Amino acid sequence: MATGAALGTWTARIPAIKRDLELDDGQMTVALFAIAVGSVLAMQFVGHLADRFGSARVLGPGGLVMAAGLLLPGYAGSLPVLVGGLVLFGAGHGVVDVAMNAHSMQVQRHYSRPIVITFHALFSIGGLLGSGAGAVAAQLDVPVPVHFTLAAVALAVLVEASRRRLLPAEPQEAAEQNRGRGISPAILLLGVLAFSCSLGEGSMADWSPLYLHDELRTSPAVAAIGYAVFSTMMAVCRFLGDRLVARFGPVALVRTCGLIAGIGMGAGLLAHHPVAAIVGFALFGIGLSCIIPQVFSAAGTRDPARAGRDLAQVSTLGYGGLLAGPVLIGVITHWTDLTTALTIPAALALVVALAAPVVRPRP
Known part of the structure; x- marks a missing residue:
């Protein structure tokens, strides 16, 4: 907190x-x-x-x-x-x-x-x-x-x-030996998932108000609702996430969340209407809410003796997505339009859904 x-x-x-x-x-x-x-x-x-x-x-x-x-x-x-x-x-x-x-x-x-x-x-x-x-x-x-x-x-x-x-x-944490200096393929893939989700979160912060205001011609007050709804749904759903993990397992949760985020956001953009867009942003927040915590959990439990380094590697890639997201959306907007550019976070959420098995706990 x-x-x-x-x-x-x-x-x-x-x-x-x-x-x-x-x-x-x-x-x-x-x-x-x-x-x-x-x-x-x-x-x-x-x-x-x-x-x-x-x-x-x-x-x-x-x-x-x-x-x-x-x-x-x-x-x-x-x-x-x-x-x-x-x-x-x-x-x-x-x-x-x-x-x-x-x-x-x-x-x-x-x-x-x-x-x-x-x-x-x-x-x-x-x-x-x-x-x-x-x-x-x-x-x-x-x-x-x-x-x-x-x-x-x-x-x-x-x-x-x-x-x-x-x-x-x-x-094992205090007596950890200096082993495995590089980044493993599994940690790299988890980092890609963190990058994808963080890219979406960064894009929502910077571009969702502009999408509602500039593309859909809403008032500034309505434009502010998009990110507020996204953030609120993300926070609320995180309080439910641990129960869902316990009941359905991390792979099913991440796959479902990725589908909700990708399909919900995509449908909201295709409808090209303020109400649909706000609902789509809300679904995107619901979907992203539980993915990053499960990605970090998978990284931190693969090898408790090097949990700190694995988490640092995944977090670094996550920060890369947070920084790259707004820039990437802006560049693509110059080539096409903001509606098309915002389909990238939605598509990446679907990629996360496909890659969900990587968060399965090691036996």
Whole structure:
């Protein structure tokens, strides 16, 4: 939840930071890219640390770096300082992202039942809380430094309180030997699935409002509904996901979710009507909701001794999709139109459905 709240806090105040620093769109793009750079760089080493020392020992410091990294953008007086702060913030987020997914695998083994999707649901709830609080702060015209300071303190307290309840490192996690340095074909395929789903999620964030407004000629208020419905359905369905995994198994769930996402989105685009499009975005959110958690679960349980590194590799490819999605949609839109471009996330969801057997647990 802390990770989602941190990202939601930052996102809600982007317009204020852009205004205060008098940045143009190009400069703001550089700043936004800095978060991804920090995250991807951190993911290259955090997996080894989590495997060697235990995910619990990595989570605490990573969470504090993430909280501290939120302070610097709030007090930044220039673009270079903002970029540096966001690299640090992204690095903290990358560390926590990998370590918390590795730790969730350990917790799930103790529970002896699926619980990973619920953790991802809490991430979504944290994002809603962070962005909601940020919207209130923006409405009340709370200065960004004051807002980010309060948020950073609250996050640090939450991280410290959570750290005390984490499980100790398991024997194979602490005594892990340096084996299997490369990426296995199975982990690569899981990374492709993560890339495909993240590409769809990134595309929805940036292009669903424009599709409704520019292509279907809706009002700005209606255009905002598309991504809101997508995000809400994703969060709600994640609270149901673990029960579905327990009952039907991960392969059946991922296959069904991929079909719902691909067919629902595709049908909504073909109808070329605002109501159909919003329903299609909702179905796309329902479909994507449980896939990424199952992809991470499969990566983290293939070999508990190197769960951190496998998760880091899959997470890196997932971030690639999140970054590439909006760009790819934009490029294709120049060649054709936005309706055609948005069929790509729908098609990739169908590919995920076909590749669902890769998430089957190893015997």
